[in-house]
Amino acid sequence: MASSHPSAAPGAPRALSGLLPFLRPYRGRIALALLFLLLAALATLAFPLALRTLIDGGLGGTRADRSAQALALRGHFGALFAVAVALGVFSAARFYMVSWLGERVTADLRNAVYAHVLRQSPQFYETTQSGEVLSRLTTDTTLVQTVVGSSLSMGLRNAVMGVGALAMLVWTNPRIMAIVLMMLLLVVLPGMWIGRRVRRLSRASQDRVADSSAIAAEVLNAVPVVQSYTAEPREAARFAQATQNAFEAAVRRTSARAVLVAFIIIANAALLLWGLYRGTEAVLAGQLSAGHLGQTVVYVALLAGAVAVLGEVYGDLLRAAGATERLMELLASESAVSSPARPQPLPVTGQGLAVAFERVGFHYPSRPTQAALRDFSLELAPGETVALVGASGAGKTTVFQLLQRFYDVDPGVVGSAAGRICLNGVDLRDLSLEALRSHIGTVPQDAVIFSASALENIRYGRPGASDAEVFAAAQAAFAHDFLLALPEGYATFLGERGVRLSGGQRQRIAIARAMLKNPPLLLLDEATSALDAESERMVQAALDSAMQRHTGQRTTLVIAHRLATVQNADRIVVLDQGRIVEQGPHAQLIALNGVYARLAALQFTA
Incomplete structure (x- = not known):
């Protein structure tokens, strides 16, 4: 600094x-x-x-x-x-x-x-x-x-x-x-x-x-x-x-x-x-x-x-x-990422957001010699649901961080070509950070709960939402029943980092928060990882129904470690050491008998 x-x-x-x-x-x-x-x-x-x-x-x-x-x-x-x-x-x-x-x-x-x-x-x-x-x-x-x-x-x-x-x-x-x-x-x-x-x-x-x-x-x-x-x-x-x-x-x-x-x-x-x-x-x-x-x-x-x-x-x-x-x-200290002096507006057509990664390369500042992504190119059509799978360290979380512009892509990747990420054809670096992130909803793998009531934790996704809208989002995330059972219902103070809740309950509140925001681009980082089998089925069904209700209006990108949760995705993208090695629907990738098929055989056999 x-x-x-x-x-x-x-x-x-x-x-x-x-x-x-x-x-x-x-x-x-x-x-x-x-x-x-x-x-x-x-x-x-x-x-x-x-x-x-x-x-x-x-x-x-x-x-x-x-x-x-x-x-x-x-x-x-x-x-x-x-x-x-x-x-x-x-x-x-x-x-x-x-x-x-x-x-x-x-x-x-x-x-x-x-x-x-x-x-x-x-x-x-x-x-x-x-x-x-x-x-x-x-x-x-x-x-x-x-x-x-x-x-x-x-x-x-x-x-x-x-x-x-x-x-x-x-x-x-x-x-x-x-x-x-x-x-x-x-x-x-x-x-x-x-x-x-x-x-x-x-x-x-x-x-x-x-x-x-x-x-x-x-x-x-x-x-x-x-x-x-x-x-x-x-x-x-x-x-x-x-x-x-x-x-x-x-x-x-x-x-x-x-x-x-x-x-x-x-x-x-x-x-x-x-x-x-x-x-x-x-x-x-x-x-x-x-x-x-x-x-x-x-x-x-x-x-x-x-x-x-x-x-x-x-x-x-x-x-x-x-x-x-x-x-x-x-x-x-100046942030490495900031809004441009003259930001461009993000075209919103009501048909979801088109996402395009164009020859993106990226190195974390703390690991300048180790590439997290290499010549990464991927396009998501509006309303499409795409799952990212691969071993730990393959670059899945990096894709999410670059998409939210927590980091900027490397200035050049192959020859003199510069990588970039676009939403509806506009480079992320030309958008204001507020406009960019207001169109993205995220459910992280480790749910974040604030020291506030359950109502305020869900409303964090959209501060101006009414109580009825909060209740509807909680019902969609199968959180309504357990929240009503708390001592003071939705007004119950959840403690620092949600210590009064189980891991599955915290995750469902995080999902409800994202549903309340109702963004055109939804990022799910193994959103059901902390749930038990029954809760996982309920929440997965809620996520599937939410995506189906907004078909054509919401683009969804999912990080999945359990392949069973993304079999119905429109497309599955397999990453290995920062590169895309396979992509396609579940059945097609199984037929290829490649990296995805080996991962699926290990998980489904187990």
Whole structure:
């Protein structure tokens, strides 16, 4: 995956510029937050001035003017309280605005990354684990939220206060502050050097956390297999090792950051004490008033505190920069398959879809030296039912994936001829992905059930379908009776991945989903593989009747491992190592006494 900031060092603060597109829609709120931030900083900077006036004007005088002095004290304390009220109001407003921005930007970022990942082709998931994506959607976006909703605001506020305090100190004590500025360089430069190490370790720590998340996501989706092989201790040990690696990386990051914090605190304490010492000497020498000294001390404290907070914020920025960089990498990744800039319409005649594979060759990106299809040519007439058979790895599933354009065919196959796949004469690559896939219905071998009710699982095929249409599709797939028998009928929650159902029940829901969509092109990937003998007969009868009711209106392509389920297909195509070796009706292929006849003899004899 390409980074959107190739020139930035990994985890550099400038990687946060990737958040700018998510901040721009809220320019008005950002301006308000900055206004309140500035007002709060000015209120803080006004406090030392009020304190100086209190010390020099309210605490001086003689015993004879005690009443006037008391009245003056009330006025000075009233001014101090007014400053405190202003500080509280402006700080609260700033806190609300930046917290809202943090939550909003984080939500927008999560939505953008998730929507982008959903549009990636399967090639993306050959190199990226889903657990890593989940880690970026959760852990990394939480770090971004911390920065946008808290750290960045604190950093800006302390930067304003630090600059303001520095300006006041330079104005009131120019000679002393010339030395203070030189000492600040002694604080900043080593801090930046330590910060670079923190930055590198932050990125490494986040990567290790993603590794453990990827392991957990993989294993939790395969708990029955893990338990059947009594591999719980092994998997627990593997996860423990991953978390240990994450812990060690976090400890290294925390150690480096602790050194940074300790250095900043000690250096700033030395700076503050030095300023106080020089100021006390000036008071004793009669060069400064007590109020002036108090003002200077508070400004030095504000400056030192601002530098300390900025050091903390810088550490947060480094972590968030690494997280932002990882998220921007996801957003910058481009799908290998996308809709054309000017898609062509798909001609639909009501007679089904004509499918044509023209000299197609294909290599999976993860297996570039092994051809999945070789010079593959096949035509399906509208309304025809064609079955693909052959040994595992022959290329049957690849045909389905190319037809749905999860992958694109190789650019050239034989000589300079380019392979292509057409629907009703239009190259798939000239159609929008939405238009293409809206005309195709699929029943996979491994039925996918979502964490929702049975009604919503079937309606997934056509979200706008009425309840009556859902019930009709379930009846056609012989799922209606067992769904009514569930505790809450069609409203029953089926659990994650349909764990409350048997394999056959899940498969019938998947078939009902495809029937509800009612597409002109139906792809059945061994749709009855998970059914018992009785259910298989019912569902096969339902599929046969569905295809017969739509004769001439639906083209059906079937992957079959059990040849008995496709004997009535219009044509059977036999694949071997990515090539078509035989095709024809069942009886004709049996008479050829070739590959299909040998497969049939093995299965039917058994």
